[in-house]
Amino acid sequence: MPSTNQSPAAVATPASIATRPYAIAVGIAVLGLYASQALVNDLATSVGLGAWANMVTMLTLTGYAAGLLLLVPLVDLLPNRPLIIATLGAQVLALAVLAAAREPVAFLAASFFVGLTSSAIQMLVPVVASQAPEADRGRVVGDVMSGLMLGVLLSRPAASLIAGAFGWRSYYAIDAAALAVMSAWLWTHVPDRRPVHQSSYAALIGSLLHLIRDEPVLRRRALYQGLLMVSFNLFWTSVALKLASAPLRLGHVGVGLFALAGAGSTIIAPVAGRLGDRGLDRQATIAFHSIVVLASCIALLGGSSGLPPAASLTLLVLAALLLDLGVIGDQAMGRRAVNLLNPQARGRVNGLFTGLFFVGSAIGALLAGPAWAFGHWMGVCIAAAAFALAASVLHVVQTAAPTRTAPSGAEPRP
Known part of the structure:
Protein backbone atom coordinates (compact mmCIF):
# COMPACT_ATOMS: atom_id res chain seq x y z
CA MET A 1 0.00 0.00 0.00
CA PRO A 2 1.46 3.42 -0.89
CA SER A 3 2.42 5.89 1.76
CA THR A 4 3.33 9.54 1.66
CA ASN A 5 6.41 11.34 2.84
CA GLN A 6 4.37 13.90 4.77
CA SER A 7 5.10 14.13 8.45
CA PRO A 8 2.59 15.36 11.03
CA ALA A 9 4.54 18.55 11.32
CA ALA A 10 4.09 19.18 7.63
CA VAL A 11 0.33 19.38 7.88
CA ALA A 12 -0.82 22.95 7.51
CA THR A 13 -2.78 24.75 10.16
CA PRO A 14 -6.30 25.96 9.35
CA ALA A 15 -5.13 29.54 9.11
CA SER A 16 -2.54 28.63 6.45
CA ILE A 17 -5.01 26.94 4.09
CA ALA A 18 -6.50 29.49 1.71
CA THR A 19 -9.52 27.48 0.59
CA ARG A 20 -11.22 30.14 -1.53
CA PRO A 21 -8.80 29.91 -4.51
CA TYR A 22 -9.20 26.14 -4.54
CA ALA A 23 -12.98 26.55 -4.45
CA ILE A 24 -12.73 28.91 -7.44
CA ALA A 25 -10.46 26.44 -9.25
CA VAL A 26 -12.81 23.47 -8.91
CA GLY A 27 -15.77 25.71 -9.76
CA ILE A 28 -14.12 26.71 -13.05
CA ALA A 29 -12.99 23.15 -13.82
CA VAL A 30 -16.53 21.78 -13.47
CA LEU A 31 -18.18 24.35 -15.76
CA GLY A 32 -17.76 22.20 -18.86
CA LEU A 33 -19.57 19.15 -17.50
CA TYR A 34 -23.18 20.32 -17.84
CA ALA A 35 -22.98 23.43 -20.04
CA SER A 36 -23.93 21.53 -23.19
CA GLN A 37 -27.42 20.94 -21.78
CA ALA A 38 -28.09 24.65 -22.27
CA LEU A 39 -26.43 24.75 -25.71
CA VAL A 40 -28.00 21.69 -27.32
CA ASN A 41 -29.96 23.62 -29.97
CA ASP A 42 -26.90 25.65 -31.02
CA LEU A 43 -24.73 22.55 -31.18
CA ALA A 44 -27.27 20.70 -33.30
CA THR A 45 -27.15 23.38 -36.02
CA SER A 46 -23.72 25.06 -35.78
CA VAL A 47 -21.57 21.93 -35.59
CA GLY A 48 -23.92 19.75 -37.61
CA LEU A 49 -24.56 17.32 -34.78
CA GLY A 50 -28.29 17.14 -35.42
CA ALA A 51 -29.86 14.53 -33.15
CA TRP A 52 -26.39 13.65 -31.86
CA ALA A 53 -26.36 16.92 -29.91
CA ASN A 54 -28.13 15.12 -27.09
CA MET A 55 -25.10 12.81 -26.84
CA VAL A 56 -22.70 15.61 -25.89
CA THR A 57 -23.58 15.71 -22.20
CA MET A 58 -23.65 11.91 -22.02
CA LEU A 59 -20.16 11.69 -23.54
CA THR A 60 -18.86 14.40 -21.22
CA LEU A 61 -20.22 12.67 -18.13
CA THR A 62 -18.96 9.29 -19.38
CA GLY A 63 -15.51 10.82 -19.69
CA TYR A 64 -15.79 12.20 -16.17
CA ALA A 65 -16.72 8.78 -14.80
CA ALA A 66 -13.75 7.24 -16.64
CA GLY A 67 -11.47 9.88 -15.13
CA LEU A 68 -12.74 9.14 -11.63
CA LEU A 69 -11.83 5.47 -12.01
CA LEU A 70 -8.67 5.72 -14.13
CA LEU A 71 -7.03 9.09 -13.41
CA VAL A 72 -7.97 10.12 -9.86
CA PRO A 73 -6.30 7.03 -8.28
CA LEU A 74 -2.99 8.34 -9.68
CA VAL A 75 -3.04 10.83 -6.78
CA ASP A 76 -1.94 7.89 -4.62
CA LEU A 77 0.82 6.93 -7.07
CA LEU A 78 2.37 10.02 -8.70
CA PRO A 79 3.58 13.44 -7.48
CA ASN A 80 0.36 15.39 -7.11
CA ARG A 81 1.25 18.85 -8.40
CA PRO A 82 2.44 17.89 -11.92
CA LEU A 83 -0.37 15.34 -12.20
CA ILE A 84 -3.06 17.92 -11.42
CA ILE A 85 -1.56 20.65 -13.61
CA ALA A 86 -1.06 18.28 -16.55
CA THR A 87 -4.67 17.10 -16.28
CA LEU A 88 -5.99 20.67 -16.12
CA GLY A 89 -3.74 21.65 -19.03
CA ALA A 90 -5.25 18.87 -21.11
CA GLN A 91 -8.71 20.17 -20.16
CA VAL A 92 -7.78 23.66 -21.38
CA LEU A 93 -6.78 22.17 -24.75
CA ALA A 94 -10.00 20.14 -24.96
CA LEU A 95 -12.10 23.24 -24.22
CA ALA A 96 -10.19 25.15 -26.91
CA VAL A 97 -11.04 22.38 -29.39
CA LEU A 98 -14.73 22.70 -28.45
CA ALA A 99 -14.58 26.44 -29.06
CA ALA A 100 -13.07 25.97 -32.52
CA ALA A 101 -14.47 22.61 -33.70
CA ARG A 102 -16.33 22.57 -37.02
CA GLU A 103 -16.69 18.81 -37.41
CA PRO A 104 -19.06 16.65 -35.33
CA VAL A 105 -16.48 13.91 -34.65
CA ALA A 106 -13.93 16.41 -33.31
CA PHE A 107 -16.54 18.03 -31.09
CA LEU A 108 -17.78 14.74 -29.66
CA ALA A 109 -14.24 13.50 -29.00
CA ALA A 110 -13.28 16.76 -27.30
CA SER A 111 -16.43 16.58 -25.17
CA PHE A 112 -15.32 13.18 -23.85
CA PHE A 113 -11.86 14.55 -23.03
CA VAL A 114 -13.33 17.58 -21.25
CA GLY A 115 -15.15 15.16 -18.97
CA LEU A 116 -12.12 12.90 -18.56
CA THR A 117 -9.84 15.77 -17.52
CA SER A 118 -12.50 17.40 -15.31
CA SER A 119 -11.69 14.60 -12.89
CA ALA A 120 -8.80 16.81 -11.76
CA ILE A 121 -11.42 18.30 -9.44
CA GLN A 122 -11.42 15.11 -7.39
CA MET A 123 -7.61 15.17 -7.31
CA LEU A 124 -7.59 18.62 -5.75
CA VAL A 125 -10.09 17.81 -2.99
CA PRO A 126 -8.01 15.10 -1.25
CA VAL A 127 -4.77 17.04 -1.73
CA VAL A 128 -6.21 20.09 0.01
CA ALA A 129 -7.87 17.91 2.66
CA SER A 130 -4.55 16.23 3.43
CA GLN A 131 -3.13 19.60 4.50
CA ALA A 132 -5.79 20.14 7.19
CA PRO A 133 -5.74 18.63 10.68
CA GLU A 134 -8.47 16.04 11.20
CA ALA A 135 -10.47 18.27 13.55
CA ASP A 136 -10.77 20.94 10.84
CA ARG A 137 -10.99 18.76 7.75
CA GLY A 138 -14.75 19.07 7.43
CA ARG A 139 -14.57 22.85 7.17
CA VAL A 140 -11.79 22.72 4.60
CA VAL A 141 -13.51 20.10 2.43
CA GLY A 142 -16.81 21.98 2.74
CA ASP A 143 -15.22 25.24 1.63
CA VAL A 144 -13.76 23.62 -1.49
CA MET A 145 -16.99 21.74 -2.19
CA SER A 146 -18.97 24.98 -2.12
CA GLY A 147 -17.01 26.10 -5.18
CA LEU A 148 -17.62 22.79 -6.93
CA MET A 149 -21.37 22.87 -6.36
CA LEU A 150 -21.62 26.55 -7.31
CA GLY A 151 -19.87 25.73 -10.58
CA VAL A 152 -22.33 22.90 -11.27
CA LEU A 153 -25.34 25.10 -10.51
CA LEU A 154 -24.09 28.08 -12.53
CA SER A 155 -22.80 26.20 -15.58
CA ARG A 156 -26.15 25.93 -17.38
CA PRO A 157 -27.44 29.48 -16.83
CA ALA A 158 -23.96 30.92 -17.53
CA ALA A 159 -23.73 28.98 -20.79
CA SER A 160 -27.20 30.13 -21.81
CA LEU A 161 -26.56 33.80 -21.03
CA ILE A 162 -23.05 33.95 -22.58
CA ALA A 163 -24.23 32.10 -25.68
CA GLY A 164 -27.11 34.55 -26.04
CA ALA A 165 -24.81 37.56 -25.78
CA PHE A 166 -21.63 36.45 -27.58
CA GLY A 167 -22.33 33.08 -29.21
CA TRP A 168 -21.92 29.57 -27.83
CA ARG A 169 -18.25 29.26 -28.86
CA SER A 170 -17.45 32.19 -26.58
CA TYR A 171 -18.55 30.17 -23.57
CA TYR A 172 -15.97 27.45 -24.17
CA ALA A 173 -13.27 30.01 -25.02
CA ILE A 174 -13.90 31.96 -21.81
CA ASP A 175 -13.92 28.74 -19.79
CA ALA A 176 -10.59 27.67 -21.32
CA ALA A 177 -8.98 31.05 -20.63
CA ALA A 178 -10.21 31.15 -17.03
CA LEU A 179 -9.00 27.61 -16.39
CA ALA A 180 -5.57 28.41 -17.88
CA VAL A 181 -5.19 31.36 -15.51
CA MET A 182 -6.31 29.28 -12.54
CA SER A 183 -3.92 26.47 -13.49
CA ALA A 184 -1.02 28.91 -13.44
CA TRP A 185 -1.95 29.90 -9.89
CA LEU A 186 -2.28 26.26 -8.83
CA TRP A 187 1.19 25.45 -10.19
CA THR A 188 2.70 27.67 -7.50
CA HIS A 189 0.28 26.82 -4.69
CA VAL A 190 -0.75 23.15 -4.87
CA PRO A 191 1.05 21.27 -2.06
CA ASP A 192 3.92 19.17 -3.42
CA ARG A 193 2.57 15.90 -2.06
CA ARG A 194 4.70 12.98 -3.28
CA PRO A 195 3.39 9.50 -2.51
CA VAL A 196 6.07 6.88 -1.94
CA HIS A 197 4.47 3.97 -3.77
CA GLN A 198 5.39 0.31 -3.94
CA SER A 199 2.71 -0.88 -6.34
CA SER A 200 1.95 -0.68 -10.04
Whole structure:
Protein backbone atom coordinates (compact mmCIF):
# COMPACT_ATOMS: atom_id res chain seq x y z
CA MET A 1 0.00 0.00 0.00
CA PRO A 2 1.46 3.42 -0.89
CA SER A 3 2.42 5.89 1.76
CA THR A 4 3.33 9.54 1.66
CA ASN A 5 6.41 11.34 2.84
CA GLN A 6 4.37 13.90 4.77
CA SER A 7 5.10 14.13 8.45
CA PRO A 8 2.59 15.36 11.03
CA ALA A 9 4.54 18.55 11.32
CA ALA A 10 4.09 19.18 7.63
CA VAL A 11 0.33 19.38 7.88
CA ALA A 12 -0.82 22.95 7.51
CA THR A 13 -2.78 24.75 10.16
CA PRO A 14 -6.30 25.96 9.35
CA ALA A 15 -5.13 29.54 9.11
CA SER A 16 -2.54 28.63 6.45
CA ILE A 17 -5.01 26.94 4.09
CA ALA A 18 -6.50 29.49 1.71
CA THR A 19 -9.52 27.48 0.59
CA ARG A 20 -11.22 30.14 -1.53
CA PRO A 21 -8.80 29.91 -4.51
CA TYR A 22 -9.20 26.14 -4.54
CA ALA A 23 -12.98 26.55 -4.45
CA ILE A 24 -12.73 28.91 -7.44
CA ALA A 25 -10.46 26.44 -9.25
CA VAL A 26 -12.81 23.47 -8.91
CA GLY A 27 -15.77 25.71 -9.76
CA ILE A 28 -14.12 26.71 -13.05
CA ALA A 29 -12.99 23.15 -13.82
CA VAL A 30 -16.53 21.78 -13.47
CA LEU A 31 -18.18 24.35 -15.76
CA GLY A 32 -17.76 22.20 -18.86
CA LEU A 33 -19.57 19.15 -17.50
CA TYR A 34 -23.18 20.32 -17.84
CA ALA A 35 -22.98 23.43 -20.04
CA SER A 36 -23.93 21.53 -23.19
CA GLN A 37 -27.42 20.94 -21.78
CA ALA A 38 -28.09 24.65 -22.27
CA LEU A 39 -26.43 24.75 -25.71
CA VAL A 40 -28.00 21.69 -27.32
CA ASN A 41 -29.96 23.62 -29.97
CA ASP A 42 -26.90 25.65 -31.02
CA LEU A 43 -24.73 22.55 -31.18
CA ALA A 44 -27.27 20.70 -33.30
CA THR A 45 -27.15 23.38 -36.02
CA SER A 46 -23.72 25.06 -35.78
CA VAL A 47 -21.57 21.93 -35.59
CA GLY A 48 -23.92 19.75 -37.61
CA LEU A 49 -24.56 17.32 -34.78
CA GLY A 50 -28.29 17.14 -35.42
CA ALA A 51 -29.86 14.53 -33.15
CA TRP A 52 -26.39 13.65 -31.86
CA ALA A 53 -26.36 16.92 -29.91
CA ASN A 54 -28.13 15.12 -27.09
CA MET A 55 -25.10 12.81 -26.84
CA VAL A 56 -22.70 15.61 -25.89
CA THR A 57 -23.58 15.71 -22.20
CA MET A 58 -23.65 11.91 -22.02
CA LEU A 59 -20.16 11.69 -23.54
CA THR A 60 -18.86 14.40 -21.22
CA LEU A 61 -20.22 12.67 -18.13
CA THR A 62 -18.96 9.29 -19.38
CA GLY A 63 -15.51 10.82 -19.69
CA TYR A 64 -15.79 12.20 -16.17
CA ALA A 65 -16.72 8.78 -14.80
CA ALA A 66 -13.75 7.24 -16.64
CA GLY A 67 -11.47 9.88 -15.13
CA LEU A 68 -12.74 9.14 -11.63
CA LEU A 69 -11.83 5.47 -12.01
CA LEU A 70 -8.67 5.72 -14.13
CA LEU A 71 -7.03 9.09 -13.41
CA VAL A 72 -7.97 10.12 -9.86
CA PRO A 73 -6.30 7.03 -8.28
CA LEU A 74 -2.99 8.34 -9.68
CA VAL A 75 -3.04 10.83 -6.78
CA ASP A 76 -1.94 7.89 -4.62
CA LEU A 77 0.82 6.93 -7.07
CA LEU A 78 2.37 10.02 -8.70
CA PRO A 79 3.58 13.44 -7.48
CA ASN A 80 0.36 15.39 -7.11
CA ARG A 81 1.25 18.85 -8.40
CA PRO A 82 2.44 17.89 -11.92
CA LEU A 83 -0.37 15.34 -12.20
CA ILE A 84 -3.06 17.92 -11.42
CA ILE A 85 -1.56 20.65 -13.61
CA ALA A 86 -1.06 18.28 -16.55
CA THR A 87 -4.67 17.10 -16.28
CA LEU A 88 -5.99 20.67 -16.12
CA GLY A 89 -3.74 21.65 -19.03
CA ALA A 90 -5.25 18.87 -21.11
CA GLN A 91 -8.71 20.17 -20.16
CA VAL A 92 -7.78 23.66 -21.38
CA LEU A 93 -6.78 22.17 -24.75
CA ALA A 94 -10.00 20.14 -24.96
CA LEU A 95 -12.10 23.24 -24.22
CA ALA A 96 -10.19 25.15 -26.91
CA VAL A 97 -11.04 22.38 -29.39
CA LEU A 98 -14.73 22.70 -28.45
CA ALA A 99 -14.58 26.44 -29.06
CA ALA A 100 -13.07 25.97 -32.52
CA ALA A 101 -14.47 22.61 -33.70
CA ARG A 102 -16.33 22.57 -37.02
CA GLU A 103 -16.69 18.81 -37.41
CA PRO A 104 -19.06 16.65 -35.33
CA VAL A 105 -16.48 13.91 -34.65
CA ALA A 106 -13.93 16.41 -33.31
CA PHE A 107 -16.54 18.03 -31.09
CA LEU A 108 -17.78 14.74 -29.66
CA ALA A 109 -14.24 13.50 -29.00
CA ALA A 110 -13.28 16.76 -27.30
CA SER A 111 -16.43 16.58 -25.17
CA PHE A 112 -15.32 13.18 -23.85
CA PHE A 113 -11.86 14.55 -23.03
CA VAL A 114 -13.33 17.58 -21.25
CA GLY A 115 -15.15 15.16 -18.97
CA LEU A 116 -12.12 12.90 -18.56
CA THR A 117 -9.84 15.77 -17.52
CA SER A 118 -12.50 17.40 -15.31
CA SER A 119 -11.69 14.60 -12.89
CA ALA A 120 -8.80 16.81 -11.76
CA ILE A 121 -11.42 18.30 -9.44
CA GLN A 122 -11.42 15.11 -7.39
CA MET A 123 -7.61 15.17 -7.31
CA LEU A 124 -7.59 18.62 -5.75
CA VAL A 125 -10.09 17.81 -2.99
CA PRO A 126 -8.01 15.10 -1.25
CA VAL A 127 -4.77 17.04 -1.73
CA VAL A 128 -6.21 20.09 0.01
CA ALA A 129 -7.87 17.91 2.66
CA SER A 130 -4.55 16.23 3.43
CA GLN A 131 -3.13 19.60 4.50
CA ALA A 132 -5.79 20.14 7.19
CA PRO A 133 -5.74 18.63 10.68
CA GLU A 134 -8.47 16.04 11.20
CA ALA A 135 -10.47 18.27 13.55
CA ASP A 136 -10.77 20.94 10.84
CA ARG A 137 -10.99 18.76 7.75
CA GLY A 138 -14.75 19.07 7.43
CA ARG A 139 -14.57 22.85 7.17
CA VAL A 140 -11.79 22.72 4.60
CA VAL A 141 -13.51 20.10 2.43
CA GLY A 142 -16.81 21.98 2.74
CA ASP A 143 -15.22 25.24 1.63
CA VAL A 144 -13.76 23.62 -1.49
CA MET A 145 -16.99 21.74 -2.19
CA SER A 146 -18.97 24.98 -2.12
CA GLY A 147 -17.01 26.10 -5.18
CA LEU A 148 -17.62 22.79 -6.93
CA MET A 149 -21.37 22.87 -6.36
CA LEU A 150 -21.62 26.55 -7.31
CA GLY A 151 -19.87 25.73 -10.58
CA VAL A 152 -22.33 22.90 -11.27
CA LEU A 153 -25.34 25.10 -10.51
CA LEU A 154 -24.09 28.08 -12.53
CA SER A 155 -22.80 26.20 -15.58
CA ARG A 156 -26.15 25.93 -17.38
CA PRO A 157 -27.44 29.48 -16.83
CA ALA A 158 -23.96 30.92 -17.53
CA ALA A 159 -23.73 28.98 -20.79
CA SER A 160 -27.20 30.13 -21.81
CA LEU A 161 -26.56 33.80 -21.03
CA ILE A 162 -23.05 33.95 -22.58
CA ALA A 163 -24.23 32.10 -25.68
CA GLY A 164 -27.11 34.55 -26.04
CA ALA A 165 -24.81 37.56 -25.78
CA PHE A 166 -21.63 36.45 -27.58
CA GLY A 167 -22.33 33.08 -29.21
CA TRP A 168 -21.92 29.57 -27.83
CA ARG A 169 -18.25 29.26 -28.86
CA SER A 170 -17.45 32.19 -26.58
CA TYR A 171 -18.55 30.17 -23.57
CA TYR A 172 -15.97 27.45 -24.17
CA ALA A 173 -13.27 30.01 -25.02
CA ILE A 174 -13.90 31.96 -21.81
CA ASP A 175 -13.92 28.74 -19.79
CA ALA A 176 -10.59 27.67 -21.32
CA ALA A 177 -8.98 31.05 -20.63
CA ALA A 178 -10.21 31.15 -17.03
CA LEU A 179 -9.00 27.61 -16.39
CA ALA A 180 -5.57 28.41 -17.88
CA VAL A 181 -5.19 31.36 -15.51
CA MET A 182 -6.31 29.28 -12.54
CA SER A 183 -3.92 26.47 -13.49
CA ALA A 184 -1.02 28.91 -13.44
CA TRP A 185 -1.95 29.90 -9.89
CA LEU A 186 -2.28 26.26 -8.83
CA TRP A 187 1.19 25.45 -10.19
CA THR A 188 2.70 27.67 -7.50
CA HIS A 189 0.28 26.82 -4.69
CA VAL A 190 -0.75 23.15 -4.87
CA PRO A 191 1.05 21.27 -2.06
CA ASP A 192 3.92 19.17 -3.42
CA ARG A 193 2.57 15.90 -2.06
CA ARG A 194 4.70 12.98 -3.28
CA PRO A 195 3.39 9.50 -2.51
CA VAL A 196 6.07 6.88 -1.94
CA HIS A 197 4.47 3.97 -3.77
CA GLN A 198 5.39 0.31 -3.94
CA SER A 199 2.71 -0.88 -6.34
CA SER A 200 1.95 -0.68 -10.04
CA TYR A 201 -0.87 1.25 -11.68
CA ALA A 202 -2.67 -2.03 -12.39
CA ALA A 203 -2.48 -3.00 -8.72
CA LEU A 204 -3.71 0.47 -7.75
CA ILE A 205 -6.78 0.14 -9.98
CA GLY A 206 -7.32 -3.41 -8.76
CA SER A 207 -7.41 -2.16 -5.17
CA LEU A 208 -10.61 -0.20 -5.85
CA LEU A 209 -12.79 -3.25 -5.32
CA HIS A 210 -10.99 -4.00 -2.07
CA LEU A 211 -11.69 -0.46 -0.84
CA ILE A 212 -15.39 -0.83 -1.60
CA ARG A 213 -15.40 -4.12 0.30
CA ASP A 214 -13.33 -2.94 3.28
CA GLU A 215 -14.70 0.58 3.88
CA PRO A 216 -18.35 0.49 5.07
CA VAL A 217 -18.38 4.26 5.54
CA LEU A 218 -17.57 4.68 1.85
CA ARG A 219 -20.37 2.31 0.84
CA ARG A 220 -22.97 3.93 3.08
CA ARG A 221 -22.17 7.54 2.26
CA ALA A 222 -22.07 6.79 -1.48
CA LEU A 223 -25.44 5.02 -1.22
CA TYR A 224 -27.10 7.92 0.63
CA GLN A 225 -25.77 10.49 -1.83
CA GLY A 226 -26.60 8.26 -4.80
CA LEU A 227 -30.25 8.04 -3.73
CA LEU A 228 -30.41 11.81 -3.23
CA MET A 229 -28.83 12.36 -6.65
CA VAL A 230 -31.68 10.35 -8.17
CA SER A 231 -34.08 12.87 -6.59
CA PHE A 232 -31.87 15.77 -7.67
CA ASN A 233 -31.75 14.79 -11.34
CA LEU A 234 -35.41 13.77 -11.45
CA PHE A 235 -36.25 17.36 -10.49
CA TRP A 236 -33.69 19.23 -12.60
CA THR A 237 -34.17 17.09 -15.72
CA SER A 238 -37.95 17.63 -15.62
CA VAL A 239 -38.42 21.12 -14.23
CA ALA A 240 -37.71 22.84 -17.56
CA LEU A 241 -40.75 21.06 -19.01
CA LYS A 242 -42.87 22.28 -16.11
CA LEU A 243 -41.61 25.85 -16.38
CA ALA A 244 -42.18 26.00 -20.13
CA SER A 245 -45.75 24.72 -19.92
CA ALA A 246 -48.91 26.55 -18.82
CA PRO A 247 -49.44 28.54 -16.70
CA LEU A 248 -45.79 29.65 -16.31
CA ARG A 249 -44.65 29.49 -19.97
CA LEU A 250 -41.08 30.61 -19.24
CA GLY A 251 -38.68 31.05 -22.16
CA HIS A 252 -34.99 30.11 -22.33
CA VAL A 253 -33.88 33.13 -20.29
CA GLY A 254 -36.52 32.50 -17.65
CA VAL A 255 -35.55 28.85 -17.33
CA GLY A 256 -31.89 29.86 -17.15
CA LEU A 257 -32.60 32.35 -14.38
CA PHE A 258 -34.65 29.74 -12.52
CA ALA A 259 -31.55 27.53 -12.48
CA LEU A 260 -29.89 30.21 -10.35
CA ALA A 261 -32.42 29.50 -7.59
CA GLY A 262 -30.23 26.85 -6.06
CA ALA A 263 -27.00 28.87 -6.14
CA GLY A 264 -27.53 30.23 -2.64
CA SER A 265 -27.63 26.70 -1.26
CA THR A 266 -23.88 26.28 -1.79
CA ILE A 267 -23.26 28.09 1.49
CA ILE A 268 -24.37 24.91 3.26
CA ALA A 269 -21.25 22.94 2.25
CA PRO A 270 -18.84 24.57 4.74
CA VAL A 271 -21.61 24.64 7.36
CA ALA A 272 -22.12 20.89 6.90
CA GLY A 273 -18.40 20.34 7.21
CA ARG A 274 -18.31 22.21 10.51
CA LEU A 275 -21.26 20.19 11.82
CA GLY A 276 -19.30 17.05 11.05
CA ASP A 277 -16.23 18.42 12.81
CA ARG A 278 -18.41 18.92 15.91
CA GLY A 279 -19.58 15.30 15.90
CA LEU A 280 -23.11 16.03 14.64
CA ASP A 281 -22.89 13.72 11.62
CA ARG A 282 -26.01 11.68 12.36
CA GLN A 283 -28.27 14.61 13.24
CA ALA A 284 -27.12 16.69 10.28
CA THR A 285 -27.52 13.81 7.83
CA ILE A 286 -31.08 13.15 9.01
CA ALA A 287 -31.84 16.86 8.63
CA PHE A 288 -30.45 17.03 5.09
CA HIS A 289 -32.36 13.94 3.98
CA SER A 290 -35.56 15.35 5.49
CA ILE A 291 -35.02 18.63 3.65
CA VAL A 292 -34.90 16.80 0.30
CA VAL A 293 -38.16 15.00 1.12
CA LEU A 294 -39.72 18.34 2.09
CA ALA A 295 -38.43 19.97 -1.11
CA SER A 296 -40.07 17.24 -3.21
CA CYS A 297 -43.39 17.83 -1.44
CA ILE A 298 -43.15 21.60 -1.95
CA ALA A 299 -42.36 21.02 -5.63
CA LEU A 300 -45.48 18.86 -5.90
CA LEU A 301 -47.55 21.61 -4.30
CA GLY A 302 -45.96 24.24 -6.54
CA GLY A 303 -47.02 22.30 -9.60
CA SER A 304 -50.68 22.19 -8.58
CA SER A 305 -52.95 23.41 -11.35
CA GLY A 306 -55.12 25.58 -9.11
CA LEU A 307 -52.34 27.94 -7.99
CA PRO A 308 -51.77 31.41 -9.45
CA PRO A 309 -48.59 31.53 -11.60
CA ALA A 310 -46.73 33.74 -9.11
CA ALA A 311 -47.45 31.39 -6.21
CA SER A 312 -46.53 28.35 -8.29
CA LEU A 313 -43.20 29.86 -9.36
CA THR A 314 -42.42 30.94 -5.78
CA LEU A 315 -42.97 27.43 -4.46
CA LEU A 316 -40.90 25.88 -7.24
CA VAL A 317 -38.03 28.28 -6.50
CA LEU A 318 -38.24 27.39 -2.81
CA ALA A 319 -38.27 23.68 -3.70
CA ALA A 320 -35.19 24.09 -5.90
CA LEU A 321 -33.33 25.94 -3.15
CA LEU A 322 -34.18 23.35 -0.49
CA LEU A 323 -33.46 20.41 -2.79
CA ASP A 324 -30.00 21.71 -3.63
CA LEU A 325 -29.36 22.57 0.01
CA GLY A 326 -30.18 19.05 1.19
CA VAL A 327 -28.21 17.29 -1.54
CA ILE A 328 -25.16 19.54 -1.17
CA GLY A 329 -25.24 19.24 2.62
CA ASP A 330 -25.33 15.44 2.50
CA GLN A 331 -22.55 15.37 -0.10
CA ALA A 332 -20.35 17.59 2.06
CA MET A 333 -20.97 15.33 5.05
CA GLY A 334 -20.11 12.29 2.96
CA ARG A 335 -16.97 13.79 1.51
CA ARG A 336 -15.76 14.75 4.97
CA ALA A 337 -16.40 11.20 6.19
CA VAL A 338 -14.49 9.52 3.36
CA ASN A 339 -11.58 11.95 3.74
CA LEU A 340 -11.13 10.63 7.28
CA LEU A 341 -10.51 7.14 5.91
CA ASN A 342 -7.22 5.53 4.87
CA PRO A 343 -4.88 8.49 4.11
CA GLN A 344 -2.76 6.38 1.75
CA ALA A 345 -5.85 5.74 -0.39
CA ARG A 346 -7.40 9.19 -0.21
CA GLY A 347 -7.37 9.77 -3.96
CA ARG A 348 -8.97 6.41 -4.71
CA VAL A 349 -11.57 6.82 -1.96
CA ASN A 350 -12.58 10.25 -3.29
CA GLY A 351 -12.81 8.94 -6.83
CA LEU A 352 -14.87 5.95 -5.73
CA PHE A 353 -17.22 8.05 -3.60
CA THR A 354 -17.95 10.39 -6.50
CA GLY A 355 -18.11 7.61 -9.07
CA LEU A 356 -20.53 5.52 -7.02
CA PHE A 357 -23.01 8.30 -6.30
CA PHE A 358 -22.64 9.41 -9.91
CA VAL A 359 -24.55 6.24 -10.79
CA GLY A 360 -27.52 7.73 -8.92
CA SER A 361 -27.21 10.89 -10.97
CA ALA A 362 -27.43 8.88 -14.19
CA ILE A 363 -30.40 6.88 -12.88
CA GLY A 364 -32.24 10.08 -11.98
CA ALA A 365 -31.79 11.48 -15.49
CA LEU A 366 -32.87 8.14 -16.96
CA LEU A 367 -36.02 7.90 -14.80
CA ALA A 368 -37.15 11.47 -15.45
CA GLY A 369 -38.69 10.60 -18.81
CA PRO A 370 -40.72 7.59 -17.62
CA ALA A 371 -41.79 9.42 -14.44
CA TRP A 372 -43.06 12.35 -16.51
CA ALA A 373 -44.76 10.05 -19.01
CA PHE A 374 -46.47 8.09 -16.24
CA GLY A 375 -47.56 10.89 -13.94
CA HIS A 376 -46.30 14.20 -15.34
CA TRP A 377 -45.03 16.58 -12.65
CA MET A 378 -46.76 14.65 -9.86
CA GLY A 379 -44.99 11.46 -10.94
CA VAL A 380 -41.62 13.21 -10.90
CA CYS A 381 -42.14 14.69 -7.43
CA ILE A 382 -43.44 11.48 -5.87
CA ALA A 383 -40.48 9.54 -7.27
CA ALA A 384 -38.04 12.18 -5.99
CA ALA A 385 -39.59 12.07 -2.52
CA ALA A 386 -39.48 8.25 -2.49
CA PHE A 387 -35.75 8.06 -3.22
CA ALA A 388 -34.94 10.73 -0.63
CA LEU A 389 -37.09 8.94 1.93
CA ALA A 390 -35.25 5.69 1.15
CA ALA A 391 -31.93 7.40 1.89
CA SER A 392 -33.28 8.71 5.18
CA VAL A 393 -34.66 5.35 6.29
CA LEU A 394 -31.45 3.52 5.38
CA HIS A 395 -29.35 6.03 7.31
CA VAL A 396 -31.54 5.87 10.42
CA VAL A 397 -31.57 2.06 10.41
CA GLN A 398 -27.85 1.68 9.75
CA THR A 399 -26.73 4.20 12.35
CA ALA A 400 -29.16 2.93 14.98
CA ALA A 401 -27.74 -0.61 14.71
CA PRO A 402 -24.64 -1.56 16.75
CA THR A 403 -21.59 -0.52 14.76
CA ARG A 404 -18.44 -2.52 14.25
CA THR A 405 -15.07 -0.99 14.73
CA ALA A 406 -14.66 1.23 11.69
CA PRO A 407 -11.51 0.67 9.65
CA SER A 408 -8.90 3.26 8.81
CA GLY A 409 -10.00 5.79 11.41
CA ALA A 410 -13.54 6.01 10.05
CA GLU A 411 -16.31 7.52 12.09
CA PRO A 412 -18.65 4.96 13.64
CA ARG A 413 -21.78 7.00 12.83
CA PRO A 414 -21.28 8.80 9.53
